[in-house]
Amino acid sequence: MKNITSFFKNLKNVFITLLLIFNIYSSFSQVDLRTCGFSCTSNNYTLTDVYLSLSNVNGVPITNTTCTIGQVQQVYIYLNYSSNSNSSIHFARLNSDLTIAGTTTFLNVLLGDIVPGSNKKLLYGPFNWTCGDELSLTNTIIAWKTNSNNDPGPNYQCSSFSNSQCDFTNSFIISKPLAVQFSYKACKVGTNTTVNFTSTTNGGKPPYTYAWDFKNDGGAPDSTIANPTYTYTTSNNTAKLTVIDSQNISNSYTLQIIEPTELMLSETHTNVGCSGGTSSITLNVAGGTPNYTYLWSTGATTKDLANVTSGTYTVTVTDSNNCTKQLSVTITNGDTIKPIIAPLPSPTTINCPNTPVFDQATATDNSGTVTSLTFVDVNTPGSCLGKYSITRTWTAKDACNNTSLPVSQTINVVDNTAPTWTTAPTNLNVTLQCSNTAGLANAQAQFPIATDACDTDVTNIVKV
Known part of the structure; x- marks a missing residue:
């Protein structure tokens, strides 16, 4: 008995599965009328508005209201249409792309009967809409039958409709409550932060008038354009935007301005040797707002450069806020820095018969190697044999044959003994x-x- 019961349960599950498969197949058998190749010669019907409503009963628009960014409401989408036809049409079906906050849904809506004149139809809903999210209706076709007894049914095909009984309608940004909002991109240089504001206000009825208060301190507007720029010299600021639409509906939005750190560049590289060769540049980027893009004067777009010869290379770094900073790097053709000889004593005087004794010069070089350190003496006779001066001048050279500046020491000899x-x-x-x-x-x-x-x-x- 247990086995028989189990068998019937399994049979029931198989039957339900088959029904689901059949229903899925049936639903997918509904054709997207936009793929049927219709030229749609009718122009009897025009969509005049597509809007949000809080009700699926009377479809009152909420375009003349405001909402707070992020506020969630359960809404419906209605369409207003006008018909210049003298008679009703039947079994009207709409296929369209409904996009909400960047996500697109295919609509396949049976509108039913459409009477002459102007009227409205419930199109979609209910669904949860977040204030500020943009909605649009695009790529719309409406097809219908003129005979009320000719129902294409739910599993219609392209052949169920004709060119003379369809219409491609215009696209719509769906009307909704006035939602005031803005975004910004900030760049910091020293103690100044330059902010580019962009109003992303939607809803209500354009055109809009704008009143910006960059420090949220009241008073006359700081700017009345949609996308202004402002430079802050202090920290911890809050900006406010007030928008009034053509219905005289007003709404405001405030946002704290978060300052990025300044975009800073540094680098490390090696110079080309005295005999030539190549070098590399390693770029270090800090601050700003990641991610970064790079453009070198060579056309390269990589962060670092490899296998470069001597010369000057300039990189422009741009962060995600479009802040830029440039850095130039010079790679020398071998070592061009001269050795440096340490200072020698100032001129001194001794009495004959003492003879001059000079200090030993010392030299350093950035490469660490001084290949030669030599001197030349110049003897200048005085008024007698025991009176003269000697100047010893030193020069140094490094491995790349760079010669130092000369450094001298002078000893004067006098004869003061009778x-x-x-x-x-x-x-x-x-x-x-x-x-x-x-x-x-x-x-x-x-x-x-x-x-x-x-x-x-x-x-x-x-x-x-």
Whole structure:
């Protein structure tokens, strides 16, 4: 008995499954009339408005009301139409694309009888609509039958209708309550934040008038255009937008302005060696509003550059708020930086017979290698042999043959020491007879001998 019961239960499930499959097949057998190739020669029917309503009974529009962004309401979509036909049509069917907040739904609606003149029809609903979400009705076709006894049924085909009994209608932004809102993009440079505002207000009845209060501090409007730009010099600001539509309906929206950090660029690279070659540039990006795009002066759109030769490369970085910052990078053709010689002592003076003793120069280079450090001496004679000056000038070179600026040291030599006598004071004394004129002449002809450490010529002896 248990097995028999189980069998019937399984049989019931199979039957239900078949019914579902049949129903699904049947529903998909309804053709999208827009694919039938109709040229639709009729122009008897015009959609004058498509709007939201809170009721599926009387279909009163709520276009003359306001709503708060994010507020959820249960609504219906109605259409208004006008007919210049003298008689009613029957079994009217509408196929269209209904888009709500970017999501598109295919509508296949049996409108039924359409009477002459102007009237309205419930099109869709109920559904939950969020204030501020845009709605549109596009790619719409309406097909009908003129004979009330000729029902195409739910499983109609293209052949159920004809070119003379259909109409392509215009597209509509669906009318709805006035919803005031705006978006913004901010760029910070130093202490200034420049904000580009964009009003995304919809609903109500355009055209709109705008009143911006960038600091929400009241007073006269700061701007009356739809998409203004304002630069803040302080932080923690709130902007307010008030919009009035053509029905004189007013609504407002406030939003805190969140400031991004400033877009900042830095880089690291290596220079090309003295013998040539290639280098690479690694770019570092911080701040702004990710994501970033890159455009180099070479046309490259990558973040970093590889295998580049010497030269100057400029990159422009743009963030998602359209803030931009540029950075130029120069890669040198080898090392062009000169070595640097450390300062040497100022000029000094010594006394002969001392001889000049110069300091040893030292040099550094950004590459770390100084290949040569040489000097040249220039001797400038003075007024005597023991008086002169020597200037020693140093130069340095690195591996790329860059030559340093010259650095010099000067030592002046002076002679401040008098000669000394080598002849004893009494060695020239002579005692003669007054009559010894020859001896007197010889004695008077003798000179003492002197020496000088700085001058070998000390013959300039003057008798007094």
